[in-house]
Amino acid sequence: MSVRVDPPMAMLAELTHRCPLACPYCSNPTELLAKETELSTEAWADVFQQAAKLGVLQLHLSGGEPASRRDLAELVIAAREAGLYTNLITSGIGLTERRLRELDDAGLDHVQLSLQGVNAVMADRIGGYKGGFDRKMHVAEIIAEIGFPLTLNAVMHRENLDDLPQTIDMALRLGARRIEVACVQFQGWALVNRAALQPSWEQVETAKKTVARAVETLKGRLVIDFVPPDYYADFPKACMNGWGSTGLNITPNGTVLPCHAAETIPHLQFEKVTDRALTDIWYEGAAFNAYRGTDWMPDLCQSCERRDIDFGGCRCQAMAVLGDAAAPDPVCTKSPGRAALDALLVEEVQEVAAPEFVYRR
């Protein structure tokens, strides 16, 4: 069976791995790329042009902390010239009023501000950066003053999931239009801290109810997108619309990935935008074709009625938990891998006191 490949809709550009924070749930790889290896301004501008021609509509400027790039405003100009809807994903640290106004002039469409906690004690402990919370609040005020559309991106886990109502209140107070309540997904550095981050089943059930109520009462005022932690689900999350179907990811040195965590799959070979045209990498690259469509799937998924709903789930999670990237996602209760996941849950969540975080420094 040959797979029809559509053009991608979205691209995540990891401009740098540098970041002043040290979140224990960082999903970037455990080995970070150094500043010297980062793509230049011109190289990124060329990537944006190629991406737009390929069919990308939305660009997410991410990191690390993208504000660590001095040329951020120039990059936004280049992205807008290419015709891309440009979203900045930031912790706010490193953004001053002057820089935000430059970004406004550059045509930045949207800001997504990450939130580590609803008060300084929690947020600064999680981010591992003293004074970070106050600076973030200040940045949020300037964002509102300029009038950037704002999404608050709250990463939730064992320590702060109970603060969900206050987190939603904060989104309203900061004038956000949208809040993303994202429970930690265990990729990259987050795996190191999985036991400390994994919420309990009760916490998750309460959170689901809080979200459902808020969605109703805040309709038309605040859009709420909720990503529950998938270890407690019966079936896996859909991997986007299937591997290599809707989005791509570029690392600071120009490596093109089908997904953010794809480098955790050791046998995949990735190519760089500096070596090959983006279109060729998307349509013909080996890593993009590795799990496209349904041919790669085990029989269990091939014959399953959810085959075209969850696409067998997350390849990176199958790799991380089972050591086999071609297995059904271990979240799936029909799969043999589920036992391994349940064992982890029992082992990690029953501890009364969560273990200490390991900060990434």
Place this chain on the structure above:
Amino acid sequence: MTPDDVPYLPRGVRTQFDAVRKVDVILGPERVLVLDQVGKAVVGRLDGEASLAEISADLAQVYDAPVDVIAPDVTAFVEDLRDRGMVHVRPR
């Protein structure tokens, strides 16, 4: 929403012709929607001046259809966009 409400595209939401897929799209934070002919006609009238009732009346004339057939569809479409955060509303 009431017929007197004035819907508009807030900052951060814009329409664009997607030259690769040859369709009109509306873009917002984390959202891309493809607009069909009618969708495009509605969104194109969200100018921050016209009320919902006026937009329906205008479309009824253009498409030569009774306004009480058109209005519920237009309202549902605009409300859906509002719930996705892609349309804001101010009272007249």
